[in-house]
Amino acid sequence: MGGGRLAKFTIPEEEYMNSGHVGCLGCGACHAMRYTLKALGPRTIMSIPACCWAVMPGVFPLKCLEIPLLNTAFETTGASISGIRAALDAKGIEDVTVVGFAGDGGTADIGIQALSGMVERGTDVMYIMYDNEAYMNTGIQRSSSTPIGAWTTTTPVGTTRDWKKMPKKNMIEIMVAHKIPYTASISVGYPEDMIKKLRKAKEIRGPKFIQIYAPCPTGWRMAPELTIEVCREAVACAAYPLYEVENGVYKITRKPKELKPVKDYMAMQGRFRHLPQEELDDIQRKVTQEWEILLKKEEFTQSLVSE
Amino acid sequence: MKIMMTGNYASAYGAMAAKAEVVAAYPITPQTSIVEKIATLVSSGEMKCQYVKVESEHSAMAACISASQTGARAYTASSAHGLTLMHELLIWASGARTPVVMSNVNRAMGPPWSVWADQHDTMAQRDTGWMQVYCDSNQEVLDSIIMAYKVGERADIMLPSMIIEDAFILSHTMEPVDYPDPELVEGYLPSFDPRFRLDVDEPYGFGSLVMPNWYMEFRFKINEAMEKTRGAILEAEKEFEETFGRSYGGLMDFYKCEDADAVLVLAGTVASTAKHVADKLRSDGKKVGVARLRCFRPFPYDEVRQLAKMTNIIGVCDRSYTFGHWGPMATEVKGALYGLADVPTVKNYIMGLGGKDLTPEVLEKVFVKTLQLKDTGLDTEIEWIGVTGHGGW
Numbered sequence: 207m208g209g210g211r212l213a214k215f216t217i218p219e220e221e222y223m224n225s226g227h228v229g230c231l232g233c234g235a236c237h238a239m240r241y242t243l244k245a246l247g248p249r250t251i252m253s254i255p256a257c258c259w260a261v262m263p264g265v266f267p268l269k270c271l272e273i274p275l276l277n278t279a280f281e282t283t284g285a286s287i288s289g290i291r292a293a294l295d296a297k298g299i300e301d302v303t304v305v306g307f308a309g310d311g312g313t314a315d316i317g318i319q320a321l322s323g324m325v326e327r328g329t330d331v332m333y334i335m336y337d338n339e340a341y342m343n344t345g346i347q348r349s350s351s352t353p354i355g356a357w358t359t360t361t362p363v364g365t366t367r368d369w370k371k372m373p374k375k376n377m378i379e380i381m382v383a384h385k386i387p388y389t390a391s392i393s394v395g396y397p398e399d400m401i402k403k404l405r406k407a408k409e410i411r412g413p414k415f416i417q418i419y420a421p422c423p424t425g426w427r428m429a430p431e432l433t434i435e436v437c438r439e440a441v442a443c444a445a446y447p448l449y450e451v452e453n454g455v456y457k458i459t460r461k462p463k464e465l466k467p468v469k470d471y472m473a474m475q476g477r478f479r480h481l482p483q484e485e486l487d488d489i490q491r492k493v494t495q496e497w498e499i500l501l502k503k504e505e506f507t508q509s510l511v512s513e
Numbered sequence: 514m515k516i517m518m519t520g521n522y523a524s525a526y527g528a529m530a531a532k533a534e535v536v537a538a539y540p541i542t543p544q545t546s547i548v549e550k551i552a553t554l555v556s557s558g559e560m561k562c563q564y565v566k567v568e569s570e571h572s573a574m575a576a577c578i579s580a581s582q583t584g585a586r587a588y589t590a591s592s593a594h595g596l597t598l599m600h601e602l603l604i605w606a607s608g609a610r611t612p613v614v615m616s617n618v619n620r621a622m623g624p625p626w627s628v629w630a631d632q633h634d635t636m637a638q639r640d641t642g643w644m645q646v647y648c649d650s651n652q653e654v655l656d657s658i659i660m661a662y663k664v665g666e667r668a669d670i671m672l673p674s675m676i677i678e679d680a681f682i683l684s685h686t687m688e689p690v691d692y693p694d695p696e697l698v699e700g701y702l703p704s705f706d707p708r709f710r711l712d713v714d715e716p717y718g719f720g721s722l723v724m725p726n727w728y729m730e731f732r733f734k735i736n737e738a739m740e741k742t743r744g745a746i747l748e749a750e751k752e753f754e755e756t757f758g759r760s761y762g763g764l765m766d767f768y769k770c771e772d773a774d775a776v777l778v779l780a781g782t783v784a785s786t787a788k789h790v791a792d793k794l795r796s797d798g799k800k801v802g803v804a805r806l807r808c809f810r811p812f813p814y815d816e817v818r819q820l821a822k823m824t825n826i827i828g829v830c831d832r833s834y835t836f837g838h839w840g841p842m843a844t845e846v847k848g849a850l851y852g853l854a855d856v857p858t859v860k861n862y863i864m865g866l867g868g869k870d871l872t873p874e875v876l877e878k879v880f881v882k883t884l885q886l887k888d889t890g891l892d893t894e895i896e897w898i899g900v901t902g903h904g905g906w
């Protein structure tokens with residue numbers, strides 16, 4: 207072995223996602239699934255509602271995922287995984303991870319009721335929202351998870367400057383308000399962090415909510431080779447901070463020493479191209495403020511546990 | 514063991530007798546005492562199941578479907594607005610081939626709000642791929658739940674069923690009901706063991722996107738299965754009778770129809786009232802009969818055609834409606850008769866909506882009206898019973 211330091215390989219080599227998915231080139235949601243399955247392993251049952259991932263496993267009779275896979279109606283993921291968990295409990299099967307894998311629209315909009323119910327009941331399941339920040343499957347319509355300023359086909363800018371005017375809905379905070387045991391944001395640009403948090407979540411009993419930043423080159427009007435780079439930029443400017451909240455205690459897992467300007471991140475994506483300077487300045491103010499609030503939350507909640 | 518119980522308790526006891534493994538349900542008047550009773554049975558340890566207290570009927574059905582696809586026997590109960598909220602998932606349940614059983618308490622749809630008996634909620638689910646059994650006694654409610662699992666879980670069927678009771682008239686009325694011997698039930702209804710389920714050792718996918726060449730194949734197979742339910746329901750009932758000594762008349766229960774001048778076709782508790790009135794009219798020399806439609810899906814075509822051989826006049830009493838057309842049962846009855854050489858006169862009555870009382874007097878009037886058609890011929894195809902047209906003020 208010698209005395210040299212060996213880099214510890216934290217990403218499992220096993221693959222549970224085979225070739226043959228039908229997603230677009232550079233699809234972040236694709237990485238989201240691949241690393242999720244690597245982290246959770248083959249004793250996983252997954253329920254997927256209508257979203258890009260309802261199509262991506264392949265058209266019948268093909269299927270590129272090596273786990274039992276249930277398609278469920280768009281707004282039902284939280285209820286569907288509740289049903290699977292209940293059935294496994296009825297059969298005394300405990301060593302299986304039940305996962306809901308849904309887009310941001312299926313989660314933050316139409317499926318939020320079923321999700322809220324599932325979490326409130328304390329169901330022992332993992333709910334994963336892969337966040338491509340719009341309804342992509344149906345052709346890039348705005349969702350409540352679309353960031354402020356973005357162009358989508360239902361916020362088409364036009365001559366009336368009709369871009370997304372409201373800020374992105376914060377699902378992690380909504381989960382914290384449910385007193386969820388564990389919730390975290392992760393990003394396909396940081397696979398080690400993904401594996402770590404997903405594995406941690408797997409070991410926790412009760413509901414878990416994981417939000418995955420999953421760039422969508424098609425919908426974000428961005429070159430497919432920028433997928434990973436945009437992930438890094440999103441974290442560097444704190445437009446998409448990576449953190450976890452365990453029993454109410456915040457921990458920011460990537461803390462840039464100095465935040466990069468948000469406009470550089472936005473400039474990578476065609477969906478923000480139309481924004482005038484004053485709007486960019488306003489978005490910068492909001493992002494900085496959110497980041498400072500998050501730092502304070504971390505500081506405050508950490509101080510509670512260390513006392 | 515005979516217990517005094519309401520129709521709703523009979524539903525809860527039916528789910529317990531059938532050993533439902535997962536129950537996911539949401540309260541709505543007049544179904545509430547079903548979910549309450551199940552909660553009580555679970556908390557007393559009498560009923561062993563996973564009871565998921567979902568936040569809506571929509572989630573109730575989604576959870577039941579997913580539980581069923583994981584290999585568990587699933588049960589829910591609902592009514593009216595809860596049932597119609599489920600509509601998307603009712604179609605999903607049959608598409609996914611899940612033999613979920615649901616009790617539905619027939620209640621009118623708002624607006625205006627009404628909590629009373631009316632069959633519109635279930636009739637509006639005609640095309641969802643569910644078997645529908647309309648009951649007219651609490652015993653029938655309990656027994657039909659057990660039979661529904663027996664039929665639905667057959668490997669060549671795998672389809673869901675609704676067991677239906679009229680709001681209040683059954684749901685809240687006590688009758689002595691025999692709670693069947695668990696050992697006999699176990700012999701009659703083996704545990705649910707579907708060939709395909711969500712299983713990490715056999716990782717199948719369910720419900721993925723299919724191209725047009727495949728989609729129709731799946732739908733064709735569902736229809737094939739639904740066609741088979743006709744025979745399966747009769748077989749299951751025969752075996753039930755042999756085991757428990759009770760039966761309910763298959764898909765259509767004929768009462769004094771053989772030599773009748775006129776027969777009323779009805780579903781639900783009003784059929785009992787009609788039978789009572791038929792007895793009275795017969796003692797006055799008026800030859801009338803009652804055909805109680807037990808199953809709306811699968812539809813009893815053969816039985817309706819048989820009925821056409823027994824009588825020349827049929828009055829179809831719909832406790833529901835299809836605006837701009839005949840009532841749902843009348844539509845189906847007429848459809849079944851098409852092409853016969855001797856087609857009876859068929860008149861449709863819309864009655865009893867929103868709990869409007871269907872007393873023996875009302876039924877007697879309807880019988881008499883129907884008998885009169887013998888002399889007058891068909892006066893009108895459809896008649897709303899008991900309405901003035903101006904609200905009566």
Ligand SMILES: Cc1ncc(C[n+]2csc(CCOP(=O)(O)OP(=O)(O)O)c2C)c(N)n1
Nearest residue numbers: 256257258280309310311312340341342343
């Ligand atoms: C009840 C219902 N309404 C609408 C749709 C159409 N629909 C399918 S996928 C989708 C958008 C999905 O967006 P999201 O959840 O963000 O996932 P993505 O497609 O972006 O991966 C919509 C609107 C549907 N399937 N069901």
Ligand code: SF4
Nearest residue numbers: 229230233258342422
């Ligand atoms: S539209 Fe976006 S999320 Fe969907 S497959 Fe393409 S890149 Fe992936």
